[in-house]
Amino acid sequence: MSTSPDQFLSSLMLVRTRRARVRDLKGFRKSHQLPTEYNDHTAAFIARIAADDLSEDLEQRFADFRKQLNCRRTELLVSDPESGIATIATPWFEYRITASLADDDPSEVQWRWQLSDFRDPSKLSTPGVSQAFHGFFDTVEFLPSESVDTTEIIDQIEERKPAGVVLDYDRKATWCTLQIKGLGATLTVSDGLLSLHLHQPSSPGKLIESFLQLHQELIVRPRIQ
Secondary structure (H helix, E strand, O other): OOOOHHHHHOOEEEEEEEEEEHHHOOOOOOOOOOOOOOOHHHHHHHHHHOHHHHHHHHHHHHHHHHHHOOOOHHHOEEEEEEOOEEEEEOOOOEEEEEEEEOOOOOOEEEEEEEEEOOOOHHHHHOHHHHHHOOOOOOEEEEOOOOOOOHHHHHHHHHHHOOOOEEEEEOOOOOEEEEEEOOOOEEEEEEOOOEEEEEOOOOOHHHHHHHHHHHHHHHHOOOOOO
């Protein structure tokens, strides 16, 4: 699964997720009933009452991009909140924030922020981007274009025993995790997703650099003979 850094960009996302109480949303009123189950109705309700929070985030990011990335108004395409999603498209990436009802706890809202659709890899390491997202994102998600053979990765790691790597996986090898002690990170591998989570958030450029390095060292290896 050899892919150039530039090719990675179209399939990479920088991600941050957090949970909060539904009742803390700006649109939640005393007359509202707190959801007790996840269904289409309650999911749509949360998307609707999260609109003010989403708009507030958009205003802040719009100001950040103008000041720190030196963007002109015409370079920032803003999509106002709809169905719990709001976005800002810049000349170099898309910023997206999503609010959705947590399917395992209807009293909580799941927040997800992401950068994707990268068009200029050099921009990610500039001071402006680093300042705009300093200590914000903590995860890189990669959607491979080819199927990932998890069993092969497990066998490689068990054969090589790389220093500072703690391997775990399920009985059927549908997933595996690699704890990277020196980096303070966890690399999770499944058939449709590779995810690198840093225990401490980092800059966008550093996150992607760390992922590319670990992908090359731990995932892209010759087959064991």
